[in-house]
Amino acid sequence: MSDNTNILVVGIGGQGVMTATEILAEAAIALGHDAKKTEVAGMAQRGGVVSSHLRFGKRVLSPQITPGTADVLLGFESAEAMRWQHMLKAGGITLMNTARLVPPVVELGLFDYPADPLAEIRKGGNKVVAFDATTIAQDLGDIRLGNTVMLGAIADHLPFGAETLLDCVLRRFQRKGEKLVELNRRAFEAGRKAVGAAEAAAA
Amino acid sequence: MAAVMPVPAASRVLMSGNEAVARAVWEAGVKVAAAYPGTPSTEMLEVISGYPDLYAEWSVNEKVSLEVAIGCAYTGSRAFCCMKHVGMNVASDALMTLTLTGVVGGLVIAIADDVGLSSSQNEQDSRYWGRFAHVPVLEPADSQEAYAMTLYGYELSERFQVPVILRMTTRINHVKSLVTVGERGEHVGAGFRKEPARFVMVPGNAGKRIPLMFKRDGELRALAETCELNFIENGADRRVGFIASGPAYMHVKESFPNAPVLKLGFSSPVPFGKCRELAALVDQVVVVEEVEPLVETELKAQGLKVIGKEILPVQGELSPNVLRPAIARLLGEPVPETTRLAPLQVFPRPPTMCVACPHLGVYYTLSQVRNLNISGDIGCYTLGAGHPWNALDTCVSMGASMGVALGMDKGRGEADKDKRVVAVIGDSTFLHMGMQGLLDMVYNKGNVTVLLLDNRAVGMTGGQDNPGNGRDIHGEEAPRVDFAKLVSALGVKDERIHTVNPYELPVLFRTIRDEVKVPDVSVIITDQPCVLIKDYHKLKPFEVIDDKCTGCGNCIDVGCPAIHVTRRGKEVKASGREVDLAFVRIETSVCTGCGLCVQPCAPKAIVHHVPTSPIRLMTKGGCAA
Numbered sequence: 072m073s074d075n076t077n078i079l080v081v082g083i084g085g086q087g088v089m090t091a092t093e094i095l096a097e098a099a100i101a102l103g104h105d106a107k108k109t110e111v112a113g114m115a116q117r118g119g120v121v122s123s124h125l126r127f128g129k130r131v132l133s134p135q136i137t138p139g140t141a142d143v144l145l146g147f148e149s150a151e152a153m154r155w156q157h158m159l160k161a162g163g164i165t166l167m168n169t170a171r172l173v174p175p176v177v178e179l180g181l182f183d184y185p186a187d188p189l190a191e192i193r194k195g196g197n198k199v200v201a202f203d204a205t206t207i208a209q210d211l212g213d214i215r216l217g218n219t220v221m222l223g224a225i226a227d228h229l230p231f232g233a234e235t236l237l238d239c240v241l242r243r244f245q246r247k248g249e250k251l252v253e254l255n256r257r258a259f260e261a262g263r264k265a266v267g268a269a270e271a272a273a274a
Numbered sequence: 275m276a277a278v279m280p281v282p283a284a285s286r287v288l289m290s291g292n293e294a295v296a297r298a299v300w301e302a303g304v305k306v307a308a309a310y311p312g313t314p315s316t317e318m319l320e321v322i323s324g325y326p327d328l329y330a331e332w333s334v335n336e337k338v339s340l341e342v343a344i345g346c347a348y349t350g351s352r353a354f355c356c357m358k359h360v361g362m363n364v365a366s367d368a369l370m371t372l373t374l375t376g377v378v379g380g381l382v383i384a385i386a387d388d389v390g391l392s393s394s395q396n397e398q399d400s401r402y403w404g405r406f407a408h409v410p411v412l413e414p415a416d417s418q419e420a421y422a423m424t425l426y427g428y429e430l431s432e433r434f435q436v437p438v439i440l441r442m443t444t445r446i447n448h449v450k451s452l453v454t455v456g457e458r459g460e461h462v463g464a465g466f467r468k469e470p471a472r473f474v475m476v477p478g479n480a481g482k483r484i485p486l487m488f489k490r491d492g493e494l495r496a497l498a499e500t501c502e503l504n505f506i507e508n509g510a511d512r513r514v515g516f517i518a519s520g521p522a523y524m525h526v527k528e529s530f531p532n533a534p535v536l537k538l539g540f541s542s543p544v545p546f547g548k549c550r551e552l553a554a555l556v557d558q559v560v561v562v563e564e565v566e567p568l569v570e571t572e573l574k575a576q577g578l579k580v581i582g583k584e585i586l587p588v589q590g591e592l593s594p595n596v597l598r599p600a601i602a603r604l605l606g607e608p609v610p611e612t613t614r615l616a617p618l619q620v621f622p623r624p625p626t627m628c629v630a631c632p633h634l635g636v637y638y639t640l641s642q643v644r645n646l647n648i649s650g651d652i653g654c655y656t657l658g659a660g661h662p663w664n665a666l667d668t669c670v671s672m673g674a675s676m677g678v679a680l681g682m683d684k685g686r687g688e689a690d691k692d693k694r695v696v697a698v699i700g701d702s703t704f705l706h707m708g709m710q711g712l713l714d715m716v717y718n719k720g721n722v723t724v725l726l727l728d729n730r731a732v733g734m735t736g737g738q739d740n741p742g743n744g745r746d747i748h749g750e751e752a753p754r755v756d757f758a759k760l761v762s763a764l765g766v767k768d769e770r771i772h773t774v775n776p777y778e779l780p781v782l783f784r785t786i787r788d789e790v791k792v793p794d795v796s797v798i799i800t801d802q803p804c805v806l807i808k809d810y811h812k813l814k815p816f817e818v819i820d821d822k823c824t825g826c827g828n829c830i831d832v833g834c835p836a837i838h839v840t841r842r843g844k845e846v847k848a849s850g851r852e853v854d855l856a857f858v859r860i861e862t863s864v865c866t867g868c869g870l871c872v873q874p875c876a877p878k879a880i881v882h883h884v885p886t887s888p889i890r891l892m893t894k895g896g897c898a899a
Contacts, residue, residue, distance in 0.1 A: 083623060096288055096450060106288065107416070109449040111392065118835055119625035132528040134449045134521075137595050139614025154620040161613045174623045178830055178839045179662050180856065182621035195615045214863070 075128035076230055077136040081155050082147025083172055084119050087218040091145070092123035094222060094243065098229075098236040099127035109134035118174065122155055145225050147204075147217075148172050149188040156195050163197055166224050166266060168204040168217070200224075200273070202265035208258060216258035223262025233263065283457040291446035294417040294453045295384055296321035298424035299354045302380070303461030304328055306346035308339035310706065311735035312358030313393040314447035315386035319356060320738070323747045327458075332738055332747045335672070335706040336361035340368045340383065347377035347437075348473060350463030352428055356384035359398040360671065364707065366403065369437070371475050373407045374483035376435035379463045380428035384440040386447045389564050390591045393734070395652065395669060397589060399566040400441050404542035408487050410494050411439045411542035412503065413519040417451045423503070423539065425456075434490055441541075443564060445521040445591065495543035503539030504548050508555065513605060515556030517549060517569060517580070522562040522592050529594040530601065544572050553578055560585070560601065564592055627657050629836040630868035632729055632802035635776035637663035638832045638870065639783050640696070640725075646790065647682050647693045651675035651708070653700040654733040654804075662833050666698060675699045676711020679722040694723065694790035701728040701742040705755065709764065716765035716795050723789045724797045727776075728757055729804040737807045761797045776800040779873045805866065813867030815883045818859050822879035825855030829871040829880065836865045 078095060082088040089110055096108045106127040111120075124136045141159045146152025146167035159165065169189070177184045185191055192199045202224065208217035222240055226233035237259050244251045281287050281297075289297065295318050299307060307330045309319040323330040333339035336357040346353035357365060362385050369383075385403070388394040404411035412427055414420040420442065427438040471479050498504055511532040518526045519538040526535055536552040538544070549569075553559050561570040561582040570582030585600045586592065599609040627633055637658040640648060650656055650666035651674060658666040668678055679697035686693065699708045704726055715722055730743035739745040744754030758771050770792065772785050782800070789796035803809035825845070829837055843855040860871070862883045872880045 084625070093288070093450065100288060100452065105452060107449055107451045108288070109445060118623070118628075120623045131451070132524045133594055134445060134451070134524070135591075135593050137593065137612065139612035150620050151623075153618050157615045157617040159615065173838055174621070175626050175833060175835050176624065176661060177621055178837065178856075178858075180839075180842070180854070181661060185620065191618055195618075197615075 075126045075131055077141045077160075078125040078143045078145065078225070078229075079136055079141040079155060079158050080123040080125065080145045080147070081151045082121055083151060084121055086121070086147045088121045088123050088147055091147075091218055091222055092125050094239050095125050095225070095229075095236065096127070097239045098231070099125070101235050101239060102231050104128060105131045107131045107134040120151065120154070122158075143225060143228050145221060147221060150185055153185060153188040153191050156192055156197075159195075159197050161197070164228060165192055165197065165199040166228065167192070167199065167201050168221065169201050170203070170205040200266050200269045202262075202269055204262065204265070207261050207265060211254060211258055211261065213254070216254060219255045219258035220262035220265070223259035223264075224266045226259070226263050227266065281455055283455060286452050286454045288450050289417045289421075289453045290317065290448055290450045291414065291417045291420040291442055292317035292448070293321050294421035295356070295424050295440070295442075296325070297453070297455050298421045299382075300325040300328065301456055301458045302425055302428045303352055303459050304354045304428075305351035305379075305461070305463070306343060307331075307354040307356075308333045308342040309356045310334070310336045310339055310361060311732050311738045312336075312361050312386070313735055314388055314444045315356045315358045315361070315384065315442075316735045316738070317447070318384060318386075319747070320736075322354070330747050332740060334741060336365040337368055340365040340372075343381055343383070344368060344372055344377070347379045347381040348375075349379065349466040351379040352461050352463070353377075353379060353381045354384070355381070356386070358394065359385060359387045359400050360394060360396065361385075362400055362403055363398075364672065366407075369403065369407050369409075371480070372437055373409055373487060374475055374480050375473050377431060377437055378435065378467075379461070380431035381437040382424055382427040382431060382440055383437055384424070384442060387441065387443045387564075389443045389445070392444055395671065397565060399564075399568065400439065401542060401568050402566070404439050404441075405568070408491050409437050409439055410434075410498075410540065411441050413441050413539060413541045414446055415520055415523045415537070415539075416446065417449065417453045419539065420446055421453050421455065426503070434494060436490060436494075441520070443521055443591075491543060495545065498540045498543055498545040499547045501540045501545075504541075504545050505537055506548065506552055506555070507535045507537065509534045512556045513558070514601060515552050515559050516562055517552060517559060517573075518562040519569070520564060522564050525592050525594050525597055526562050529597045538569065541569065544569055546573070546576050546578075549573055549576075549578060549580075553580075558604075560604070562586065562592060562597065565589060624660060625657060626835050627654065627833060628805050629834055629864050630805050630866040630870070631834075632776045632800060632804070633658065633727060634832055634834055634868075635779055635782060635870050636698070636725060636727060636800055637665045638874075639779060639786055640665035640698075641831065642783065643786055643790070645693050646696050647690065648696045648698060649675045649678040649682060651697075651699040651703045652734075653703050655698055655700055655727055658698065662831050671707075672703055673699070673707030673709075673711050675703075676708050676715055676724070679724070680711070680715045680718065680720045683721050684718075695721065696723045696725060696786075696790065698725045698727065700733070701726065701730065701757070702732040702740045704757075705741055709760070712761060712766070712795075712797075713764045720795055721793045722795055723786065724795065725786075726757060726761070726797055726799045728799055728801050730809055731804040731807045733804045733806070737804055743809070757799050761799075766795050766797050770794055770796040771799070772796070773799045773801050776802055777868055777870060779870065813869075815862040815865035815867050816860050816869070816872060816880050817862050817865075817883040819879045819881060820857070820859075822877050823857050824877050824879070825857045826876060827854070827856040827858075828874035828876065829858060830856060832871050832874065834868075834871055836861045837871060
């Protein structure tokens with residue numbers, strides 16, 4: 072069996088899931104790992120389910136994460152974090168945004184949105200840390216920072232230090248000016264802090 | 275996407291298979307690259323168009339793109355063409371004769387198989403084309419191989435004067451992995467040399483080319499035996515040896531690191547000698563291929579005892595998850611279990627139309643007109659088959675809405691005599707393969723109302739430019755087709771052609787209702803742009819006055835994802851009938867003010883939003899509220 076690290080990033084089309092995974096891949100590569108990133112996205116641009124797989128290590132063969140082997144599940148949306156729980160290995164961790172994005176099929180009354188996704192996830196017995204990335208981003212002044220908040224959230228749950236990931240995030244904004252770099256740095260740190268605080272509270 | 279361009283030679287970069295092929299095409303000195311967009315192939319040409327020193331085009335369909343590439347290859351210059359699997363069906367007419375003329379300049383055709391149907395109407399194995407057209411097939415297993423095999427493809431193509439198929443799958447096209455890139459080499463074609471016996475395929479000439487094609491088959495098979503893209507990796511566990519190609523190879527290596535494997539990179543013609551060599555090493559051979567048993571069947575015909583689809587699925591993607599239990603059962607071992615949680619039940623989240631999409635008005639209206647049989651087509655608007663509209667009844671192939679509609683009209687029996695036949699097709703699909711169907715419909719005096727949804731983009735694949743929007747692949751101005759004139763030229767009577775703004779529901783409703791009653795071919799063109807392209811302009815958002823909302827739910831039937839239910843209730847009507855109520859709000863941060871939901875709102879509860887605080891806009895790449 073491989074000694075790869077498996078990270079599953081999930082959400083819905085348009086949330087920036089694929090970009091976030093790509094930045095995680097860049098950080099792994101910067102540290103000398105082999106890496107593969109793949110999606111099951113389909114027509115995800117239209118609000119569908121997106122699950123993005125990142126595997127890194129000495130050498131990566133299959134790009135897909137086998138169910139039951141994900142080390143970390145980074146959920147951009149509550150019900151999506153719930154949908155992919157079976158991908159986690161025993162002892163894996165879920166880091167999830169508490170935001171709820173309700174699709175038209177639920178608005179039409181055809182299906183129900185789970186009343187308490189976090190509670191459902193907890194029943195599985197794996198560790199889960201929930202935080203409101205959307206509000207954190209809004210409080211920083213731009214909802215688009217949510218993506219960086221999510222990357223900050225996973226920063227202390229990787230087999231490498233947060234610095235490399237932060238560098239990779241900020242590199243994306245370098246050409247767009249110092250102000251945006253600074254905002255993203257704050258968003259990243261806010262995500263880290265939110266997860267840290269939630270873990271401390273649970274301990 | 276085009277950011278790969280400035281990467282210097284010898285750099286190691288994270289690239290998708292599509293980006294890797296694009297880089298190789300540029301390095302190979304290709305002069306002409308042509309394609310029609312289609313998932314998962316689209317990014318190849320998008321990225322190529324960002325490279326300098328070559329000509330790239332969005333062609334109107336895959337057949338034209340291949341023909342453009344053929345013309346270039348006949349002149350001695352190198353050419354590239356790519357498409358999704360179903361695109362090759364369209365282009366195959368050209369391929370089947372191209373194999374007889376062969377090429378002068380190298381020609382690589384990259385075909386992207388959507389194994390697992392992430393965004394397609396069917397699943398196909400494009401390796402069949404290699405057998406059918408007698409051309410070699412290369413199958414990369416990751417981005418680095420996609421890059422290297424594209425470069426090799428040009429050498430192979432020129433050495434044997436044969437077009438080469440690069441067979442990819444979604445797990446190659448869209449997976450990003452590390453690629454070491456190289457330098458660009460110049461390639462200068464000798465120019466077109468007139469040679470009618472080779473390039474004019476009339477029976478007398480073509481017949482003489484067929485023996486050459488079969489001779490070439492033999493030479494290619496001999497090469498496949500020695501080509502380093504086909505290699506055996508020995509292993510200590512010799513109970514099972516594997517023959518694998520493409521992504522399946524990676525899954526085999528992941529699952530059975532100690533088993534001997536024959537990796538087929540040059541997978542057709544199959545090197546039978548190499549396969550026998552592997553068989554001699556092991557107790558039994560399993561052929562692992564996505565999706566059809568092609569290599570397996572050919573090996574069995576050669577008398578080799580191999581196992582394949584008896585134990586592996588003939589549909590969808592393979593993975594370690596599929597392979598490990600199958601092989602365990604074959605060996606009579608306990609099936610390995612991964613400790614994992616049972617999947618939790620969560621509502622489905624099918625793709626939806628975008629907030630303010632102009633198609634919403636069309637499908638809302640179609641859902642309000644009774645007695646329609648609606649033949650649909652391929653694009654975002656296929657989503658009209660879903661909730662809440664349920665207003666699209668068929669989807670077959672690109673442009674099929676036209677012919678299917680005519681057939682539904684002509685073939686109608688007693689049960690359908692009161693039904694009106696409507697066809698729905700997008701602008702790009704119409705130009706791809708719908709025009710001929712409309713001509714057929716007019717010529718054969720059909721009774722069909724055609725809705726031509728012109729949103730000025732190939733929406734589903736990401737808003738690529740096309741002849742309908744007056745921009746070329748680089749976004750530069752290009753001649754723009756006039757749809758009203760075009761359908762008029764095909765013979766639709768001018769009084770039966772209407773151009774309608776799909777956001778004006780009463781006009782659209784009236785036009786559709788009136789035209790379906792006319793026993794003739796009508797064309798209703800809707801003319802508002804896709805909300806994801808630059809032609810779209812946002813307007814002031816709307817909100818719901820809570821006190822005024824009666825919970826009738828009419829606005830929800832529009833199907834816009836910006837409308838959310840705040841609470842539900844029940845009401846008993848005077849007639850004693852109980853009705854469900856759904857009170858709503860509009861997510862003003864995403865509403866772009868199209869006004870569609872305002873129109874069916876009886877109590878006039880939907881008004882322009884008055885911001886109390888700065889509007890937080892959710893844009894692409896943002897994390898939605």
